Amino acid sequence: MKAESFQRGGAFKFRGAYTKISSLTATALARGVVAYSSGNHAQAVALAARLLGSSATILMPEDAPAAKMEATRGYGAEVVTYDRWRENREELGEQLAAERGLELVKPYDDPLVMAGQGTTALELLEVAPELEAMVVPVGGGGLIAGCSTAAKAIRPGIHVAGVEPEAGDDTRRSLEAGERIRIEVPQTIADGLQAREPGELTFAVNRRLVDEIVTVTDEEIVDAMAFLFDRLKVVAEPSGAVGIAALLAGKLDLRGREVGVVVSGGNVGAARFAELVASRAAS
Secondary structure (H helix, E strand, O other): OEEHHHOHHHEOHHHHHHHHHOOOOHHHHHHOEEEEOOOHHHHHHHHHHHHOOOOEEEEEEOOOOHHHHHHHHHOOOEEEEEOOOOOOHHHHHHHHHHHHOOEEOOOOOOHHHHHHHHHHHHHHHHHOOOOOEEEEEOOOOHHHHHHHHHHHHHOOOOEEEEEEEHHHOHHHHHHHHOOOOOOOOOOOOOHHHOOOOOOHHHHHHHHHHOOEEEEEOHHHHHHHHHHHHHHHOOOOOOHHHHHHHHHHOOOOOOOOOOEEEEEOEOOOOHHHHHHHHHHHHHO
């Protein structure tokens, strides 16, 4: 298991954000960066910008988890909110970047961001070089695009499986259709996986390298969060637990193989974690 909950910022997103921002010119760093995110990319960009002597403006949905919004501000970023159900974050981000002269750091649809996320797989294969399968959460597709690129360059025969929330299966639908499919904003507890459609660049990679996509329900996600806490003493946010959820629920036929699972983040507040686990106990 690759526990990215222990990464700086609490999730894998720091890898891509730092890779992208560290590539900017001194002039661009002085102007600052802007990003849109429900939380993990927001924190990653805010922290990376601070470490690199830049400033960050983050566009976040009004209903983003309070713990993630507070952490983003804590890293020194200016937070601008929007209504995710009525407004388009990509359009708002481009507009904000143009108005303020800021460098837009996209959450996944950027070659440098994707490459940064791929270091997750490089590190996993360093400690477990005989892996036969890798299970990766899927939102916009940047993590699995980077991981599948890295993993298959090292082990061409490795099986790469992606996991989406059942309500947010845009990548699964898109791969089946052979083109990007746009869905309504997914209503799922996995707030980090609420992409409405795969990225243009990430989809081009994933349609070539990802072997399968499966989905899990919110209830299965909470079961996985509880399992990780009880059995492995790891705190995972809903988005981070989907890979474990898929294995526990029997969604993937990987018995007999050596499997690596990316637990992509642990940014969930104590109150929210307790609420989700309590709802599981009550049901």
